[in-house]
Amino acid sequence: MHFQTLLVHGHEKPDKTYNAVIPPIYLTTTYRSEKFGKRERFGYSRGNNPTRAYLEGLIAELEGAKHGFAFSSGMTAIAASLAVLKSGDQVLVTKNVYGGTVALLDGFFKDFGLSYELIDMSDLNQLERAFNEKTKAVLIESPSNPLLDITDIEAVSRAAKKRGIITIVDNTFLSPYLQRPLELGADIVVESATKFFSGHSDVIAGTAATNDDGLAGKIGAYQRLAGGIAQPFDIYLLVRGLKTLSVRIDRQVENAGKIVEFLQNNPGIDKIYYPGLAEHPGYAINQRQSKSPGSMVSFLLNPAYNIAVFFDSLRYITPGASLGSVETLIQHPATGSHATFSPEQRKQAGITDNLIRLSAGIENLNDLIEDLEQALKKSIGKNSD
Missing domain, CATH: 3.40.640.10 (Type I PLP-dependent aspartate aminotransferase-like (Major domain))
Incomplete structure (x- = not known):
């Protein structure tokens, strides 16, 4: 079967x-x-x-x-x-x-x-x-x-x-x-x-x-x-x-790949962590041991962008804990999933204050891209001293 x-x-x-x-x-x-x-x-x-x-x-x-x-x-x-x-x-x-x-x-x-x-x-x-x-x-x-x-x-x-x-x-x-x-x-x-x-x-x-x-x-x-x-x-x-695990994941992986393409061409993003990129250090290993890179994406926001304004400006993408759900979820690891790490542990693990983690959902891709784009535009140049 x-x-x-x-x-x-x-x-x-x-x-x-x-x-x-x-x-x-x-x-x-x-x-x-x-x-x-x-x-x-x-x-x-x-x-x-x-x-x-x-x-x-x-x-x-x-x-x-x-x-x-x-x-x-x-x-x-x-x-x-x-x-x-x-x-x-x-x-x-x-x-x-x-x-x-x-x-x-x-x-x-x-x-x-x-x-x-x-x-x-x-x-x-x-x-x-x-x-x-x-x-x-x-x-x-x-x-x-x-x-x-x-x-x-x-x-x-x-x-x-x-x-x-x-x-x-x-x-x-x-x-x-x-x-x-x-x-x-x-x-x-x-x-x-x-x-x-x-x-x-x-x-x-x-x-x-x-x-x-x-x-x-x-x-x-x-x-x-x-x-x-x-x-x-x-x-x-x-x-x-x-019962819908496979069809959900297929759509989530598809959306994640397109979101990565958008982020690659946006000046507000300094670095992308995604095993589906050929330049990822683990790309070849992931290709060998997994069916796909999955639907999780992490990226570094350029310091010229206000990360709080970016999160608060999102309309469809949901800021919150967890991942893998039908809705696209986004989180700030330093204050969320890894808030219990000591500063030394976060530094050792490479979890910086401008790191963002996104779990792609099954929504319409154009809505997700539009949401990311408008939130990035609203957050540029609004960092406080």
Whole structure:
């Protein structure tokens, strides 16, 4: 079955009782035991739920995995993946990774003895030098958030496996429609399902998948015991969103490419970060490991333009957190997604005050270009001293 068909029809009949086309929503918290002392598949919904089981089976199929898990948020999925490690372990992390991931490591896992180091994952020599006896995991974002650095997932996974180190890939920016990290050698793939999976800015959820039975056991135990589970009605919305994942992403990628062309020819833009450009350092690697460069674009606004006026002048493009939705979203990473980074961490990661991140939506392209153009015109020469 091709990916697009799997998205629409699912991996199994969603309702074996009444043949409903849409998976039923099981809101029950508990289940009647058929016989005293018999352990049923479904007993208490923190442990398992038919609605969640359907989604998790679908996630496994989409990611090319044996085991899929659905969580209450993308951050919970990352936490569950990091929870396979132990006190004293170290994880090497993409240097301009999502700020929330670093905040999780600093604000939670640090107290439990898990250390981390931010490194340039696109530089294999730097990665090799960073490995030490405490390193037990590598956490990759490719493309990274927000500078869209590309990591050779296959090469990093191979280097890690030689040392018994696991590779975790946050695949949120591309989704399994455009990139399948497990097929490239990664051990765990996580997605913020809030983003492209949902696609409509109305669900908070996360997913994880793996082919490793041992890792699956630890992730499943964390899910069951910590209780950070995706809820049935959210899963219903998520399954509905997944049906249009491929057509949404196709349109978003098309819009992103045209927006990049516009930005390339505008004097207000000093630099563009987009893996679809031949001059991007990771262009060749991304071409090899992904179906397309995706629909995320970052760029530097010329200092002669007032960034606040630019944001406040936008009419259709929505300033706000998140990405991957039908509406085009735009964000200032230094005060948004990476506000939790220290100034030193932002400097190390290359996140400057004039950096802007844009997630292309599915609107009419001419409206988006017109919106960017008028906002740039209004913001030129209005910087305060």
